[in-house]
Amino acid sequence: MSEIAQENVIRNVAATLQLFSCSHPADFVCHLARAYEDEKGANARQAIGQIGPAR
16 A cells, blocks of 8 residues: 655645645635625735635
């Protein structure tokens, strides 16, 4: 039975999470930008801005 090194699992999971956190579908980005523009609360705008590319 072959073994998978823990370091390889950690590195691959981290890379996958990074990819998913930066790769949003275009419709999601559009809705997120609209929500950012429509939001009145400073804290909520900041939170939306941390999720993805807000304009």
